[in-house]
Amino acid sequence: MQFALLIFESSEAFAARSGDEKDPYLGAWRAYYKALVEANIYVGGNPLQPPETGTTVRLRDGKRRVQDGPFADTKEQLGGFTILELPSLDAALEWAARCPAAAIGAVEVRPVSPEYRRRVTG
Amino acid sequence: MSGNAQENSERSTHRTIERVARESYGRLVAYLSSHTRDVGSAEDALSNALVAALETWPQNGVPQNPQAWLLTAARHSFIDLVRHQQVAEASEPTLALLREESKEMTLSLEFPDERLKLLFVCAHPAIDPAMHTPLMLQTVLGLDAARIAHAFLISPATMGQRLVRAKTKIRDGGIQFEIPQERELPQRLDAVLEAIYAAFGIGWDDMAGVDQRGRDLAEEAIWLVRVLLELMPKEAEAHGLLALMLHCEARRAARRSPDGRYVPLSEQDCQKWSRPLLEEAERHLGEASSRGRMGRFQLEAAIQSVHAERARSGKIHWNAVMMFYEQLIRISPTLGTRTGYAAAVAEAKGAEAALAALDSIAPDDVSAYQPYWAVRAHVLQQLRKTPEALDAFDRAIGLTEDPAVRQFLLQRRG
Numbered sequence: 001m002q003f004a005l006l007i008f009e010s011s012e013a014f015a016a017r018s019g020d021e022k023d024p025y026l027g028a029w030r031a032y033y034k035a036l037v038e039a040n041i042y043v044g045g046n047p048l049q050p051p052e053t054g055t056t057v058r059l060r061d062g063k064r065r066v067q068d069g070p071f072a073d074t075k076e077q078l079g080g081f082t083i084l085e086l087p088s089l090d091a092a093l094e095w096a097a098r099c100p101a102a103a104i105g106a107v108e109v110r111p112v113s114p115e116y117r118r119r120v121t122g
Numbered sequence: 123m124s125g126n127a128q129e130n131s132e133r134s135t136h137r138t139i140e141r142v143a144r145e146s147y148g149r150l151v152a153y154l155s156s157h158t159r160d161v162g163s164a165e166d167a168l169s170n171a172l173v174a175a176l177e178t179w180p181q182n183g184v185p186q187n188p189q190a191w192l193l194t195a196a197r198h199s200f201i202d203l204v205r206h207q208q209v210a211e212a213s214e215p216t217l218a219l220l221r222e223e224s225k226e227m228t229l230s231l232e233f234p235d236e237r238l239k240l241l242f243v244c245a246h247p248a249i250d251p252a253m254h255t256p257l258m259l260q261t262v263l264g265l266d267a268a269r270i271a272h273a274f275l276i277s278p279a280t281m282g283q284r285l286v287r288a289k290t291k292i293r294d295g296g297i298q299f300e301i302p303q304e305r306e307l308p309q310r311l312d313a314v315l316e317a318i319y320a321a322f323g324i325g326w327d328d329m330a331g332v333d334q335r336g337r338d339l340a341e342e343a344i345w346l347v348r349v350l351l352e353l354m355p356k357e358a359e360a361h362g363l364l365a366l367m368l369h370c371e372a373r374r375a376a377r378r379s380p381d382g383r384y385v386p387l388s389e390q391d392c393q394k395w396s397r398p399l400l401e402e403a404e405r406h407l408g409e410a411s412s413r414g415r416m417g418r419f420q421l422e423a424a425i426q427s428v429h430a431e432r433a434r435s436g437k438i439h440w441n442a443v444m445m446f447y448e449q450l451i452r453i454s455p456t457l458g459t460r461t462g463y464a465a466a467v468a469e470a471k472g473a474e475a476a477l478a479a480l481d482s483i484a485p486d487d488v489s490a491y492q493p494y495w496a497v498r499a500h501v502l503q504q505l506r507k508t509p510e511a512l513d514a515f516d517r518a519i520g521l522t523e524d525p526a527v528r529q530f531l532l533q534r535r536g
Contacts, residue, residue, distance in 0.1 A: 028519060028520075030516065031518075031520035031532075034516045034517060035521050039490050093275050098520065098522060102523075104525075
């Protein structure tokens with residue numbers, strides 16, 4: 001089964017990305033990525049640019065609405081995602097707990113939906 | 123009564139209810155469910171009784187024998203629940219039995235302690251081993267599913283469902299409330315001890331290796347093994363398990379520096395270890411060894427005892443640690459044991475020998491086992507194999523859940 005780990009981070013965590021090579025958060029992420037790859041469960045993923053770089057589009061009553069930034073205005077914002085191949089939700093939660101973002105932000109675990117994917121892609 | 127005094131008295135009544143609930147929860151659930159095997163209904167009945175206590179005790183005062191009061195209230199509720207649930211004819215023997223006992227109960231306030239049977243039911247081979255510990259925590263100690271779920275890193279709803287499923291299996295699967303026969307006893311007792319140990323969550327003392335499972339439940343696990351010892355005071359391994367847990371618990375305050383950093387066992391300030399807990403641990407280890415039957419938990423406790431000895435002698439006898447691990451591997455060759463052995467070898471015989479011990483473990487088994495990588499990183503660093511050491515550090519850091527341990531390893535990695 002594939003699971004998406006949705007990484008939610010605070011503005012401090014986004015700011016820490018510009019730190020140097022010795023930044024502990026960067027070091028933790030490098031190590032985490034290595035552990036995922038070595039455990040043979042890493043499928044893919046990417047960090048996202050900070051939320052202020054986002055632009056949200058909606059069509060309402062035929063009118064375009066464009067908004068600077070992300071849709072939700074909460075303390076923690078989506079900062080990236082990782083897709084893992086794992087046997088169970090239990091295993092996915094275990095890997096989510098090890099994610100460096102779990103200790104300062106939040107990690108949401110969602111199963112990927114292959115059924116709906118099949119219906120969409122045909 | 124003034125408003126304040128009334129509030130105080132209500133608060134004290136609530137505290138009494140909490141205490142009575144905690145102390146008698148397991149006894150009442152065990153007793154109510156032992157005839158019907160219906161643990162779920164017994165728990166529901168008891169929580170109804172507790173609600174009734176919360177309503178009436180603050181007004182009428184705490185009854186003279188709170189436990190007996192709860193049992194009577196729970197019994198009435200239990201009869202109602204069973205009557206609603208089951209087809210009348212099927213439940214008739216149960217109801218007759220309950221009515222019968224109800225009469226006795228009014229005469230005597232004593233009722234048999236069936237918790238030991240309940241412990242054996244929770245760790246029955248027909249129940250999913252992953253549910254042994256959660257079942258014990260809920261039925262014997264009354265912990266709610268959400269609290270158990272947090273400790274086991276499972277969503278509260280899922281934990282709730284799994285607990286219900288396990289209790290249905292107990293009720294419908296013909297699992298008997300009984301003490302296993304002598305022939306089966308050692309193996310069945312192992313399962314009980316194993317489940318209690320799983321609640322404790324250990325491994326934090328080995329080379330920044332942390333096995334996070336259930337670490338919030340240390341006190342509950344100690345409570346459980348005390349219950350077990352009350353009922354089986356002669357079991358060497360139960361004493362061994364309590365000794366092991368008390369040794370680890372004694373170091374709780376020393377495990378972090380004042381600014382929250384992780385402190386490995388060999389660098390801990392012995393002054394911060396709890397002397398009463400260590401003394402109690404030693405008493406139980408002595409009690410266990412006087413029984414003349416060595417076992418896994420006694421060996422693990424003995425290893426902890428060698429570490430505790432540093433408080434007196436100022437040094438760690440790594441040879442002794444290594445020898446205890448050698449015996450332990452013979453009984454229980456788990457990843458944890460073999461990793462702990464390698465860590466002891468590193469100190470007793472040197473890094474080269476430790477690396478050989480680590481290399482003897484199959485790589486597939488350790489791809490997600492943090493303590494192995496922490497020890498490996500330490501050993502490779504001692505051997506000055508820098509690129510391999512950095513790689514092992516990364517694996518250990520990437521597998522770490524505890525931010526303090528992650529920080530510690532990042533610093534060691536350099």
